[in-house]
Amino acid sequence: MSFVDRINSALRSVPVWVLYVAGAVWPAWLLYLAATGSMGAEPVKALEHELGRLALKALILGLCVTPLRAVVGINLIRFRRAIGVLTFYFVSAHLLVWLVLDVQILSEIWKDILKRPYITVGMGAFLLMVPLAITSNNWSVRKLGPTWRKLHRLVYPAVLLGGVHFIMVGKTWEIDALIYMVVIAMLLGWRIWQAYKKRKRRAQSTTSVSRATT
């Protein structure tokens, strides 16, 4: 049995609910650390930033599922919905900490959303993810049919906005925000490349078909 096969069979033995439970507990654990003084002198910002990075990591992991299967052969498809749903949960927690613990004042929240581009960009990413979270169930997949796949391509602009949001928060060009952006660009770039290859193949096959008929 090859190395990839061994990984895949090990992954098959992990029930999906394990991922849900681990993902659900993680932000709660961070909240506990922040509340008990393990996150430094300014726990609110520390917690907020940690949750934001966690959400971006989960988004990136979700985008890794397809290329991992296509290029390496590792199959994470069983976990993809859980990764997506947890991503939305992490983003919501990040947003809640910002609203309730950080900004606190309602009028300031509105002003920030409308006047501060990095907040606007972050809110945009969040809003793009709302329909994805709502339709992450079997009923929606059946009901929407092919539209479901199209709808869930919203994750591409969402992750891009998330990466831009992270870069814009920094006072200087922060190296870790740039690394996230490079990874995001590679994952989206791979998809563009795949789509280009597919189109080229289709174009070739249609010309060969038309040649055959003449």
Next chain:
Amino acid sequence: MAYTIKLKYSDVTPRADYMNRRQLMGGAVGLATGLALGPALGASKYSADLDPTALEDISSYNNFYEFGTGKGDPASHAHKLTVDPWSVEIDGMVERPGSYGLEDILKKVTQEERIYRFRCVETWSMVVPWVGFELNQLLNMAGVQGGAKYVAFQTLFRPEEMPGQKTVNLEWPYREGLRLDEAMHPLTIMATGIYDEPMPKQNGAPLRLVVPWKYGYKSIKSIVRVTLTDKEPQTTWNMLQPNEYGFYSNVNPEVSHPRWSQAYEKPIGGGLFAKRQETLKFNGYEEEVASLYDGMDLVVNH
């Protein structure tokens, strides 16, 4: 002639006295400068009547990009910094330019405690019990020439001890500047300590500026050069983003940073549920300093 010891047993300082003095002088011994703070260290009329932030918070939550951009980076990396010996080059439009040893400077100035509000441009704030001396004492030591209008400052550039100078995207060395009247103002101090400790390295040891009515980045750390000039000096953050960081950088709740509001601030040390509080104009020093800016548009000159 036989060697005699002139000191008598009665000359030995009683233990209680030196313990007391040691407490007052704090770790100043480490600086080996003999800061004669002594009992003169009373409450200054310029001190704010506020509870200071804990030393642990003041010395663990820092912006000192010479050591990295993370808030904990300075506390993790600043131990590598050599602060003894230390001297300050004072040049430009002064009567007595030259290299001034820190020990010599401290022998000629009067140090006292100043409890100041400290407001970072990132909307967090602290109350810091600085120990230091008024900058005007140092400037008078060097003798300011008539035509001087500004004071420029520079931080040490030593990448082998300051790793951020190799990695962080700012133009080094860090520089800051004040108008001469701001520099001569009695609120403007050169600080050498916090509480009764010598200045922690992550807070800008051994000598840093503190201008309490301006955003924190104006209060340049680990100063090695002071230049008197007649032209507005370059300042690091202004060079990076002039629309976000003006030369004056007075704390002002009415002028937003382009990326965030400055109307409120978060006091450090309040934990997860600390309430935001309203930011005060000139960081609460309006009465003392507002007249410096009479007739100036504080939005244009932000």
